[in-house]
Amino acid sequence: MKLTQLEKWFNQLLNEAGISLNGPNPWDIQIHHPAAIQRIVAEGSLGLGESYMQGDWDAAQLDAFFYRLLRAQLHEKVKPIGLWFHTLQHTLMNKQNSRRAWRVGEYHYNLGNAFYQAMLDKRMTYTCAYWQDALDLDQAQENKLEMICQKLRLQPGMRLLDIGCGWGSLMGYAAEKYGVECVGITVSSEQMKFGQQRYAHLPVAFRLQDYREMDEPFDAVASVGMFEHVGRKNYRTFMQVAHRCLKSDGLFLLHTIGKNLTHLMPDPWLDRYIFPNGDLPSIKQIAQAVEGQFVVEDLHNFGADYDRTLMAWFDNFNHHWPEFNTEYGDEFYRKWSYYLLSCAGAFRARDIQLWQWILSKQGIVGGYQRPVLPNIET
Secondary structure (H helix, E strand, C coil): CCCCHHHHHHHHHHHCCCCCECCCCCCCEEECCCCHHHHHHHHHHHHHHHHHHCCCEECCCHHHHHHHHHHCCHHHHCCCHHHHHHHHHHHHCCCCCCCHHHHHHHHHHCCCHHHHHHHCCCCCCCCCCCCCCCCCHHHHHHHHHHHHHHHCCCCCCCEEEEECCCCCHHHHHHHHHHCCEEEEEECCHHHHHHHHHHCCCCCEEEEECCHHHCCCCEEEEEEECCHHHCCHHHHHHHHHHHHHHEEEEEEEEEEEEEECCCCCCCCHHHHHHCCCCCCCCEHHHHHHHHCCCCEEEEEEECCHHHHHHHHHHHHHHHHHHHHCHHHHCHHHHHHHHHHHHHHHHHHHCCCEEEEEEEEECCCCCCCCCCCCHHHCCC
């Protein structure tokens, strides 16, 4: 079959990453609609994702396709001018202001608690697990929760604020294992409803509110997987809120996905279809927001563990999909497969990171010692 000039150029580009057009390998792209290549080249990430959702192309191992694509930096070689408005919006507008901040809760986190229960671990932890010495997802997530509690040096009787508490896994664990009283805030009514029922027997309070409204003292503060929704125009405000809520001798743990380059804009496909108004921070952006508010005691990168976490979520999602097919439909399946597997490939390629920051208000005299992680017991 004779290739057009565009197809030849596209194939040569893919070959730089060891990917072939309609090739025999599981990571090779299989084109099902002749317009797919033109759309991918013209629209970049957005066209790639939308055309996949519509069935215009496939790859048997989508995670491996994205690993190769991102490891070779091919996304930097396709710069569609049509995305200028997306860039302009995120540059000029505050897309995560107090009014817009609720959209991600309504669109993403309110999808259905039964759906997330099928995909996640038994504690409903929707953030990167810590896989060292773990045999399965449940153990890896408990390892992560235990590590957070140890890093924060929690003790019985302390009060913990969880900014972006999800379904309450950290608060439930801290209350059960460490005797800590917890307050968690979320923008998802479904998360709050689930958490209030599950942890009714523990000193755990869920609040449906924006983080900017918080102003009361806590012995420790954590934010696990929420900072990705804060937005670059609000990073300083977020740190000011954490600062005013943290007692002078307390610790603040920030757990967030991060990007390698400050200038990068949010991915347009993820922004439209998965996390509205999401915005990954860089180390530079976090450091600027922290300056004058906190001392950085520790910075821990275990982003490679997110690859394995996402693959475990996809296996659960795929296994339980027959239970949800009628409710959500085929396009949703392709959309979520693309989301989970493309992100797994991105973490595998080290294109994005996962950081845990430990911050103190004045600096710990004598320095901060990170817990000896191999000795974690759950």
